[in-house]
């Protein structure tokens with residue numbers, strides 16, 4: 001596990017409690033392991049996206065649930081994106097589609113990077129992501145395409161990356 005991942009794990013928060021959870025010691029995974037929910041494959045120290053699998057390989061895999069699926073199930077996130085402003089509200093379907101495309105692309109290369117939830121609360125759209133990098137990428141891409149204002153901060157409550165994009 002890389003230093004970056006350990007660091008971000010100690011910063012993660014959950015939707016239910018704002019307290020950072022105690023990092024659980026995960027048992028080493030069998031190579032190959034396959035996620036029974038999303039089909040991601042763990043081999044050579046990394047999770048790889050779902051794709052064509054040989055009968056041979058599937059006969060050897062250990063079935064498990066990958067960290068991203070566990071995280072999504074518990075509502076845990078490392079990144080929080082807030083989308084605000086009149087322009088954003090008026091173009092919400094288009095912006096949601098754009099975010100889906102960005103997260104699909106991220107997930108294609110890294111199955112761990114995904115959107116946990118996308119909900120409108122009062123006048124903002126809140127997107128929770130499993131990775132800080134994905135939250136950053138969403139805001140960066142929205143700014144690139146639609147201009148507006150982007151800002152980033154780490155939450156003092158749970159250490160997640162708080163990324164905001166706004167266009168009035």
Ligand SMILES: [Zn+2]
Pocket residue numbers: 035036037038039040065066067068069
């Ligand atoms: Zn999975």
